[in-house]
Amino acid sequence: MKENILSKIIQESLDKIMSDRFGKYSKYIIQQRALPDVRDGLKPVQRRILYSMFGLGLEHDKQYKKSARIVGDVIGKYHPHGDKSVYDAMVNMSQWWKNNIPLLNMHGNIGSLDDDPAAAMRYTEAKMSRVCEFILSDIKKNIVQFVPNYDDSEIEPVVLPSIFPTVLVNGTQGIAIGMATDLPPHNLGEIIDATKYKIKHPNASLSDLMQFVKGPDFPTGGKIYGTNGIYEAFETGKNDKHRIKLFSKYQVYTKGKNQFIEITEIPYGVIKSKLVYEIDLIINNSDIAGIIEVRDQSDRDGINILITLEEDANVESILGYLFQKTQMQVTYSYNNVVIDEGAPKILNLSKLLSSYxxxxxxxxxxxxxxxxxxxxxxxxxxxxxxxxxxxxxxxxxxxxxxxxxxxxxxxxxxxxxxxxxxxxxxxxxxxxxxxxxxxxxxxxxxxxxxxxxxxxxxxxxxNEKEFNKYIIGMLEDMKKLLATTRKTEIINEEYNFSYSETDLVKDEIVNIGISRAGYIKRISQKVMDSNDFKNYVLKENDYLIHYEKSSTLNNFLIFTSFGNYVILPIYKIAEVKWKELGMHLTDFVDLHPNEEIVSIIEVNNWDTLMYITLGTQNGMFKKVLLKDFKVSRINKSYTAIKLDENDIVVNACPSDGTKDIIIITKNGLSSKYSENNLGLYGTKAKGNKSIYLSVKDQVSNFTLASNDDVITFLTDDGLLKKIRCKKIPNIPKNIKGKPIFKEETQTTDFLVSDMYPTREDDQLLIKNTLGETFLEPIKKYSFSKANPTLIEIEVDNLYKVRIKKHYQEWKYITNKNLFTKEKIEEETETINNSAKKIEEIDFDEIDKKLAEYRNKKL
The missing domain is CATH 1.10.268.10 (Topoisomerase, domain 3)
Known part of the structure; x- marks a missing residue:
């Protein structure tokens, strides 16, 4: 017993054994399972099904037989694998949307374009279609090689004596070990015409053959724009450089007050129900405006997907969007891998025809x-x-x-x-x-x-000439009997269905709430009116920094504490329910877990001559042209300012270049100077020092305001103070600020948290420790113009307070007429010259001299 076991032990390296066995397995999969033979165009399972049905006498003019009977015969005699794989192959050979000329006729449910499964094999019946006359004719004449089956009880053909170009007309798909095949269907009439020409002219060029074979002809029709991919595939057997773009066929018409897009043909391999779902999802998510509904009205007479549009919808832009975002348009790649002379090869059109x-x-x-x-x-x-x-x-x-x-x-x-x-x-x-x-x-x-x-x-x-005539005559007979008109339309010109996102966005005013932690909510006015604002859902220790009405045509320019910025089109913000947290900024871009939002600016026109001023807690400030923030890709964050270690951005403010910069530190020191004194930089620069800070002090916030503006200061203890901008003293850059609360500092210990230029119709946006959010009119907290003082905000358990601006059209960013063309050109030239001068200034040297000056003064 022991000796018998020992004799079976293989004294060999395991990796060598694995390599040898896997090689044999790979060869089996390639030759016997996944790839078709170029001669009859069939995979082994397909060949065995047809030969078994031939043995059962299931010719096209005979009666049907139960599929289960056929599957059993195939498995029992020739194909010892699962019954499901055999039945699936049978069903596939009968489906008109996968084959230009199905090889089998089946009674019963054989699936659908919606990817519905076929009925069980016990319910369906099958027999061969008429085309099998040209695949199995003369097989009894012993003209092909037969080999024993898996148990030597039967013999089966190695290849069928087919004169029907199956691999070209019906195409094939398969995945083997280390390789795959993907050969699309073509038109039988065109293939036969090309074959006849190739017989007469063995050295025919590709251009000659393409006079007959225009390109793939898919059973589901559609349109192909451009022939570069087709030419490449026909020349090499693959089209890696130029993809074939296959589009749905459609028609546009108007009926009553609505416009309609009617899809009558879809790309090959696309699941119709999935396409309808994709369009429906776009409608439900309000991704674009103009589409009312989509309905699948397909029946036995053909495909009919009806898209109902609004009266004034931009049809071309909607089509462009649907072609890019749904499977109304797909790309197709040739990979003509077939078994030729016992080995897998990639064959171009000429070689495929030669093998045929x-x-x-x-x-x-x-x-x-x-x-x-x-x-x-x-x-x-x-x-x-x-x-x-x-x-x-x-x-x-x-x-x-x-x-x-x-x-x-x-x-x-x-x-x-x-x-x-x-x-x-x-x-x-x-x-x-x-x-x-x-x-x-x-x-x-x-x-x-x-x-x-x-x-x-x-x-x-x-006589070769007479023999060729004989072959051509047979091909012509087959063409007369089986050929159909071309289904897929090929258009030589490349066509780029483009669209403008703004054309697809409905212009509406929406309520947008954005929290410091990055949660973003779009809430309808109806939901707003039916809920109490104090129940606005926020995470613990999070608070609102923006709650405004905004236009869906605009973009949010969002700045973060880590010196980055993100562009978020407002229409991309999904509408949510009142009690939901909403989307997070990381749903659009990748951010650091500790990165927080510090400023949100609504932008309508990037080309307006405007500036964005950025400031950090360590007192670094710079001014950047608005247009410099414009980017082509909006799904990533970009650098807005270069930060030193342990520094963060405190705010970013828009301006037309005529205002004063007012800086406030946590210890209540303020500084004010004209923004004209601030250098103009690019987005990746770090700017220069704008206020001198003591060791324990930091910039709390800054704002830009005009002389007559009212500046509202907020403290971390819930105190408020209003001061006219002109009352704040001007202080040169990089000089220590002056106390803004002189009369209160003797009795009050506080830190300044925020400051804003405000109007009487603005509101305080307040969150208390209970998680409730309030809106308080700012005019409720009046002040004496002669002696403004700190006022306690009348909210119990106050946690955080911000300013909610009264909604108005953004007077800076959207005002295209703010400057004349001549003024813009003049300002642009001035800015460019200033930028060059600023680049030449050694700010570190200036800081050094200012520090020396302060030390001497002290």
Missing amino acids: IKHIKEIKTKTLEYDLEKYKLRLEIVEGFIKVSEITDQVIRVIRKSEGSKAGVIKDLIAHFGFTEVQARAIAELRLYRLSKTDKEAYLLEKAEIEKEIARIKLLLS
Whole structure:
């Protein structure tokens, strides 16, 4: 027992064994499962199904048989694998939307364009379609190689004697080990015409062949724009450089007050229900404006997907969007991997046709040779019958005198009359009434016909020109019987269905709330009116920094504490329910977990001559042109300012360049100077120092305001103070600020948290420690112009307070007429010159000298 076990142990390296076994497995999968043979265009399972159905007598003009019976026969005799895989292959061969000419006819539910599964095999019935006449004809003539099946109980063909170009007309898809095949369907009439031309002109160029084969012809139709991908695929067998773009066919019309897009054909391989779902999802998510609904009205007469549009919808832009965002348009890639001469190869169109022609000629040569032998044998017999008819009496006498056995009769006939063994055997089996005068005349006529057929076959076998005519004649007969008109329209010009996002956005005013932690909510006015604002949902320790009405046509320019900025089109913000947190900024871009929003600016026109001023808690400030923030990709964050270590951005403010910058520190020191004194930089620069800070002090916030503006200061203890901008003293840059709360500092210990220029119709945006959010009118907190003082905000358990601006059209960013063209050009030139000068200034040297000056003064 032990010796038997030891004898079975393989003394070999495991990696060598694995490599050898996997190589054998790979070869099996490639040759016996996944890839079609270029000769008959079939995978092994398809070949076995057809051969099994042929054995069951399921020709196209015979009755149907249950699919389960066929599957059982295939598995039991030829294909020892799962019944599901065999049945799926049968169903696939019968589906019109996958095959230009289905090989099987099936009764019952065979699935649908919506990817519905076929009925179970016990319910459906099948038989071969008429095209199988050209695939299995003459298979009994022993013209293809047969091999034993898996258990040596049956024999099966290695290839079928097909003259139908299956691999080109119906295409194929398959995944093997380390390779895959993807060959699309083509039009039978075009393939036959190209084959005929190739037979007549073996060295035909690709351009010659493409006069006939225009490109793929998909059973579901559609439109192909551009021929570069087709040419590349036909030339190399692949089209890696130029994808084939396949579009849905549609028509646009107006009925009543609405416009309609009616889709009548969809791209090959697209699941119709999934396409309808994609369009419906766009409608439900309000991704674009102008689409009211989509309905699938398809029936037995064909595909009909009806998209209802609004009266004033931009049809071209909607189509462009749908083509780019849904499977109304797909790309297709050729990968013509087939088994040729026992090995996987990538074949171009010319080689595919050459292999097809070679196979037809081999099959028909063997067929003719088989027929020739049959005719010769029959001629030999007929000649013997004719000879017998002339010496009937003598033959009968010899037969009577012969021994009783059939062998004795045959022997005597050969000996007495010189008949061949074949003739003698046929005569021995012949009934005497067949030797009449009438039968002799029939044999003479048959002999003439046989001799004529033998001469014809010999001519075909010996004369290549005549043989080619014979092949072409068969192809023409097949074309007349099976060919259909082209379904897929090919347009030479490339067509780029583009769209403008602004054309697809409905211009509406929406409520947008954005929290410090990055949660963004779009809330309808109806939901707003039916809920209490204090129940606005926020995470613990999070608070609103923006709550405004905004236009869906605009963009949010969002600045973060880490010196980055993000552009967020407002229409991309999904509408949510009142009690939902909303979307997070990280749903649009990647951000650091500790990165927070510090400023949100609504932008309508990037080309307006405007500036964005950025400031950090360490006192670094810079001014950047608004247009410098414009980017082509909006799904990532960009650098707005370069930060030193342990520094963060505190705010970013828009301006027209005519205001004052007011800075406030946490210790209540303020500084004010004209923004004209601030340098103009690019987005990646870090700016320069704008206020001197003590060791324990930091910039709390800054704002830009005009002389008559009211500045509202907020403290972390919930105190508020209003001051006219002109009351704040001007202080040069990089000089220590002056206390803004002189009269309160003796009795109050606080830190300034924020400051804003405000109007009487602005509101305080307040969150308390209970998680409730309030809106308080700012005019409720009045101040004495002569002696403004700190006022306590009248909210219990106050946690955080901000300013909510009264909604108005953004007077800076959207005002395209703020500057005339001449003024813009003048300002732009001034800015450019200033930027050059600023680049030449050594700000570190200036800071050093200012520090020396302060030390001397101290």
